[in-house]
Amino acid sequence: MKFNFYNGATISAWLLAVLVIVAELVAPFKDALKNVFTHHWIGKVVLVFIAFFVFAFLFKDKKSLFGMSDEKAAWYSTLGSLAIILLFYVYEFVV
Amino acid sequence: MRELVLYGHIILGLAIVVLSVFILMEMKKKSSYLKPMAAATAFMSWLAMLPGGILYLTFYPATKTVIKAGPWPWAHSIVMETKEHWALLLPVIATVAAWLVYKDQLKESKKWWVLLIALTVVLAITGRIIKMGAVS
Numbered sequence: 001m002k003f004n005f006y007n008g009a010t011i012s013a014w015l016l017a018v019l020v021i022v023a024e025l026v027a028p029f030k031d032a033l034k035n036v037f038t039h040h041w042i043g044k045v046v047l048v049f050i051a052f053f054v055f056a057f058l059f060k061d062k063k064s065l066f067g068m069s070d071e072k073a074a075w076y077s078t079l080g081s082l083a084i085i086l087l088f089y090v091y092e093f094v095v
Numbered sequence: 096m097r098e099l100v101l102y103g104h105i106i107l108g109l110a111i112v113v114l115s116v117f118i119l120m121e122m123k124k125k126s127s128y129l130k131p132m133a134a135a136t137a138f139m140s141w142l143a144m145l146p147g148g149i150l151y152l153t154f155y156p157a158t159k160t161v162i163k164a165g166p167w168p169w170a171h172s173i174v175m176e177t178k179e180h181w182a183l184l185l186p187v188i189a190t191v192a193a194w195l196v197y198k199d200q201l202k203e204s205k206k207w208w209v210l211l212i213a214l215t216v217v218l219a220i221t222g223r224i225i226k227m228g229a230v231s
Contacts, residue, residue, distance in 0.1 A: 041151065049183075078210070086181075089177050
C-alpha cells in the first residue's frame, strides 16, 4: 500500500479544527484564505484535502502517531475534530 | 439551477447512506461486490462536495442574511457553521473506510462505515434545521 489513510485522517482532522478556530479568531488569516482561494471555505477544503493525501503518503510507514496506534489516532482525532468544531461554534455564539 | 444542485446533493447523501448500510450487510457474506461498492461510496462522498460547495457559496449567502435577521440566528452561527466544516470530514471518513475494505480489514472498517452513516444523517438533519431557520 502506498498510503496510510489513518495518518492522513489524523493530520487532516486536526488541521481542520485548527483552521476553523484560527480563521474565526484571527481575521487577517481568514482574509488571507479568502484572498488566495477566493473564499475561506474553499481554502480550508483545499488545505485539508491536500493534507489528507500528502500525509497519508509521507507517513505511509508510520504505525503510530502521538504515542498511540495509527488506527486509534485516526479514530479519536476524527471524533475530536468533530466535537471541537461544534463546541467552538457553540462557545462563540453563547459568549 | 438551485433545485437541480440541491437534488443532486440530497441524492448523493442518500446514496452514501444506502451504500454504506449495504456494505455493512454484505460484510457478513464477504460479497465480491464489497470493494466496488466501497470505492463507489468513497467516490460519491468526494463528489458530494461539489453540489454542497455550489449551494454554500452561490445560494446560501442570501439565506444566511435571512437567518441571521430572524428568530433563529443560531441556525447559522452554530448549525450551518458546524455543518459546512463537518462535511469536509465526510470524504476523509469514507476514504478510510473504503481503504480498509481494500486491505481486507473488514472488521476494522465497520466503525468507519457507521460513523459515515451517522455523520451523513446528522448533516441532513442540520440541513433541515437551517431551512427551518430561514422560514421561521
